Amino acid sequence: xxxxxxxxxxxxxxxxxxxxxxxxxxxxxxxxxxxxxxxxxxxxxxxxxxxxxxxxxxxxxxxxxxxxxxxxxxxxxxxxxxxxxxxxxxxxxxxxxxxxxxxxxxxxxxxxxxxxxxxxxxxxxxxxxxxxxxxxxxxxxxxxxxxxxxxxxxxxxxxxxxxxxxxxxxxxxxxxxxxxxxxxxxxxxxxxxxxxxxxxxxxxxxxxxxxxxxxxxxxxxxxxxxxxxxxxxxxxxxxxxxxxxxxxxxxxxxxxxxxxxxxxxxxxxxxxxxxxxxxxxxxxxxxxxxxxxxxxxxxxxxxxxxxxxxxxxxxxxxxxxxxxxxxxxxxxxxxxxxxxxxxxxxxxxxxxxxxxxxxxxxxxxxxxxxxxxxxxxxxxxxxxxxxxxxxxxxxxxxxxxxxxxxxxxxxxxxxxxxxx
Amino acid sequence: xxxxxxxxxxxxxxxxxxxxxxxxxxxxxxxxxxxxxxxxxxxxxxxxxxxxxxxxxxxxxxxxxxxxxxxxxxxxxxxxxxxxxxxxxxxxxxxxxxxxxxxxxxxxxxxxxxxxxxxxxxxxxxxxxxxxxxxxxxxxxxxxxxxxxxxxxxxxxxxxxxxxxxxxxxxxxxxxxxxxxxxxxxxxxxxxxxxxxxxxxxxxxxxxxxxxxxxxxxxxxxxxxxxxxxxxxxxxxxxxxxxxxxxxxxxxxxxxxxxxxxxxxxxxxxxxxxxxxxxxxxxxxxxxxxxxxxxxxxxxxxxxxxxxxxxxxxxxxxxxxxxxxxxxxxxxxxxxxxxxxxxxxxxxxxxxxxxxxxxxx
Numbered sequence: 001x002x003x004x005x006x007x008x009x010x011x012x013x014x015x016x017x018x019x020x021x022x023x024x025x026x027x028x029x030x031x032x033x034x035x036x037x038x039x040x041x042x043x044x045x046x047x048x049x050x051x052x053x054x055x056x057x058x059x060x061x062x063x064x065x066x067x068x069x070x071x072x073x074x075x076x077x078x079x080x081x082x083x084x085x086x087x088x089x090x091x092x093x094x095x096x097x098x099x100x101x102x103x104x105x106x107x108x109x110x111x112x113x114x115x116x117x118x119x120x121x122x123x124x125x126x127x128x129x130x131x132x133x134x135x136x137x138x139x140x141x142x143x144x145x146x147x148x149x150x151x152x153x154x155x156x157x158x159x160x161x162x163x164x165x166x167x168x169x170x171x172x173x174x175x176x177x178x179x180x181x182x183x184x185x186x187x188x189x190x191x192x193x194x195x196x197x198x199x200x201x202x203x204x205x206x207x208x209x210x211x212x213x214x215x216x217x218x219x220x221x222x223x224x225x226x227x228x229x230x231x232x233x234x235x236x237x238x239x240x241x242x243x244x245x246x247x248x249x250x251x252x253x254x255x256x257x258x259x260x261x262x263x264x265x266x267x268x269x270x271x272x273x274x275x276x277x278x279x280x281x282x283x284x285x286x287x288x289x290x291x292x293x294x295x296x297x298x299x300x301x302x303x304x305x306x307x308x309x310x311x312x313x314x315x316x317x318x319x320x321x322x323x324x325x326x327x328x329x330x331x332x333x334x335x336x337x338x339x340x341x342x343x344x345x346x347x348x349x350x351x352x353x354x355x356x357x358x359x360x361x362x363x364x365x366x367x368x369x370x371x372x373x374x375x376x377x378x379x380x381x382x383x384x385x386x387x388x389x390x391x392x393x394x395x396x397x398x399x400x401x402x403x404x405x406x407x408x409x410x411x412x413x414x415x416x417x418x419x420x
Numbered sequence: 421x422x423x424x425x426x427x428x429x430x431x432x433x434x435x436x437x438x439x440x441x442x443x444x445x446x447x448x449x450x451x452x453x454x455x456x457x458x459x460x461x462x463x464x465x466x467x468x469x470x471x472x473x474x475x476x477x478x479x480x481x482x483x484x485x486x487x488x489x490x491x492x493x494x495x496x497x498x499x500x501x502x503x504x505x506x507x508x509x510x511x512x513x514x515x516x517x518x519x520x521x522x523x524x525x526x527x528x529x530x531x532x533x534x535x536x537x538x539x540x541x542x543x544x545x546x547x548x549x550x551x552x553x554x555x556x557x558x559x560x561x562x563x564x565x566x567x568x569x570x571x572x573x574x575x576x577x578x579x580x581x582x583x584x585x586x587x588x589x590x591x592x593x594x595x596x597x598x599x600x601x602x603x604x605x606x607x608x609x610x611x612x613x614x615x616x617x618x619x620x621x622x623x624x625x626x627x628x629x630x631x632x633x634x635x636x637x638x639x640x641x642x643x644x645x646x647x648x649x650x651x652x653x654x655x656x657x658x659x660x661x662x663x664x665x666x667x668x669x670x671x672x673x674x675x676x677x678x679x680x681x682x683x684x685x686x687x688x689x690x691x692x693x694x695x696x697x698x699x700x701x702x703x704x705x706x707x708x709x710x711x712x713x714x715x716x717x718x719x720x721x722x723x724x725x726x727x728x729x730x731x732x733x734x735x736x737x738x739x740x741x742x743x744x745x746x747x748x749x750x751x752x753x754x755x756x757x758x759x760x761x762x763x764x765x766x767x768x769x770x771x772x773x774x775x776x777x778x779x780x781x
Binding site for chain 2: 179181190191192194195196197198204251252253325352355383384
């Protein structure tokens with residue numbers, strides 16, 4: 001296909017999906033420069049095998065931003081990292097895209113670094129130029145732009161919430177021979193990164209979902225589906241963005257999960273939430289139809305709370321449930337008629353600071369269907385703490401009232417705590 | 421050898437199970453096999469051992485390198501047992517010899533342990549060894565050959581000084597006749613202290629493995645590890661290690677209180693075992709698991725490792741487990757695959773009956 005025709009297609013694609021909130025800052029020169037420079041990148045030897053659909057998502061999109069010298073960042077990065085092509089001679093045995101990531105990582109690490117917990121995060125490429133450090137989300141943004149500028153087909157992926165610890169995570173993925181490999185700029189290479197690295201105790205942080213950012217608006221996203229309705233309903237802010245696709249299937253172990261929905265409910269959509277920082281956070285949505293909502297590609301061996309979004313908040317519409325490995329569901333409805341004693345060692349699965357501390361006061365609660373019902377509190381006199389008259393089959397939460405914030409729901413089976 | 425094993429059907433998903441009598445590539449009869457075929461495999465197979473004896477375990481799995489550091493370059497503890505106390509002049513020559521290394525780098529062979537930092541110049545190791553791993557269950561009054569060595573790493577170049585409890589020969593680990601003794605005694609038993617005997621009192625409850633001393637150790641007599649085997653120690657201020665111990669129905673607990681003017685240990689584990697293979701007994705206790713320093717390269721990318729071990733199993737029911745992580749398995753190799761045809765874990769009866777020598781430091 002002639003290049004001019006492809007450039008017209010590229011212009012159309014960018015305009016059709018241009019972020020509405022950036023229209024007032026539209027800069028025609030940068031827009032056209034971006035088209036030209038992206039085609040330069042597409043001609044790099046490692047990029048020529050990409051088809052237009054891959055190119056338009058993985059090379060073409062770029063932040064329309066200039067540096068302090070009024071130079072478009074795409075142009076600056078293209079020059080700054082032009083040495084990569086020569087350096088490839090040293091890595092003849094390796095796939096060239098993997099080698100480029102290796103070379104770029106080394107160069108990036110001299111200038112930038114990942115740092116969690118900082119209150120100031122780079123919000124754009126100018127921000128990176130001055131702050132030089134950022135969290136995983138910021139790093140994935142920077143890495144994506146550097147690599148796209150030199151024709152490496154790269155995307156950003158993320159999990160909105162871990163399934164069994166608090167927090168979320170971002171990383172990049174690069175297309176090599178038709179397969180996406182995750183990696184993190186300055187830290188890891190494609191083929192090396194374990195997003196869910198298992199620690200030496202065998203504990204593994206699980207991704208609840210894996211989404212890949214796109215430039216194209218996803219017509220199947222909640223935002224777009226809702227917008228098409230004659231009477232759209234209020235949806236959570238987390239779903240205002242429609243530029244991502246669900247790529248969980250094939251990356252993490254998934255099953256479909258269908259929940260019953262009371263036909264009398266007026267809501268059009270239901271949500272599945274995972275626990276996050278003592279609250280429930282949505283990771284998936286589904287349309288209610290005929291008294292049910294079917295959720296696709298849900299991570300198995302995770303506890304979900306079915307919910308609806310009403311009055312700007314999530315309300316549970318059922319008990320938490322474990323989606324088991326075989327796709328069956330175990331509902332965690334506490335049985336207040338079958339009571340037992342529990343002996344607990346910790347309040348969260350993360351580190352030593354989550355162990356029971358002698359002298360601290362602890363509150364044990366159970367999810368009763370609508371909220372955390374307090375079952376009792378006591379002060380620890382040993383390195384374990386026991387509570388009597390605890391309902392079987394419940395989802396429990398232990399809080400240290402004396403200190404700390406890290407808590408996580410757990411079930412109690414055969415004398416052991418299983419954190420979810 | 422007659423063996424019978426059975427299979428937990430519900431756990432077998434996308435797993436090839438080699439049933440009774442099948443021969444693996446090496447010609448040995450397999451008791452149980454889990455062949456890993458995909459990412460996120462998480463499965464277990466039950467098997468039965470009819471008679472006490474030695475069995476071969478092979479595990480081919482993905483193990484990632486960290487900043488590799490040999491154990492002896494970090495602070496580490498070595499435990500040596502001559503269970504029958506035959507004082508053999510070799511170590512590993514008899515089936516009752518056992519050695520275990522516990523290092524701050526996180527690589528610890530078949531030992532459950534906890535570290536607890538106690539400020540800038542002090543920390544504690546608390547270790548737990550099952551009787552299964554030690555190969556015998558003692559009774560009060562039993563005397564085992566025993567010694568221990570502590571490698572002090574002060575961040576100097578080269579191999580660092582090391583201290584022993586009893587032996588005074590740097591190569592004592594090759595000669596169990598140089599070991600001291602561990603005497604298993606009942607709870608609250610009065611004993612006359614002897615230099616070459618470490619008294620290990622019985623406790624009715626397992627200590628909580630958290631790096632802290634608790635009541636279970638109350639009747640233990642403390643011993644110092646203070647014989648300089650090599651290198652220069654600069655007195656008590658350089659390094660002091662005080663050891664206490666106890667034994668329970670489950671196993672042996674050893675607690676080491678370490679004061680060191682210069683604490684240096686590997687900042688990260690020397691490896692990450694991302695595909696995990698292990699064996700549990702009827703009670704669910706781990707009787708064998710993969711650990712880093714056992715694993716050798718299995719061709720292809722450096723992360724492809726294979727472990728070949730010979731272990732003693734008592735007659736009984738066991739479960740073989742294998743869990744693969746998110747990537748690099750036969751359905752999607754991330755980098756160069758291993759050269760071996762087999763990926764997973766298997767237990768088999770050995771054709772030869774001579775046990776391999778225990779791992780040496």
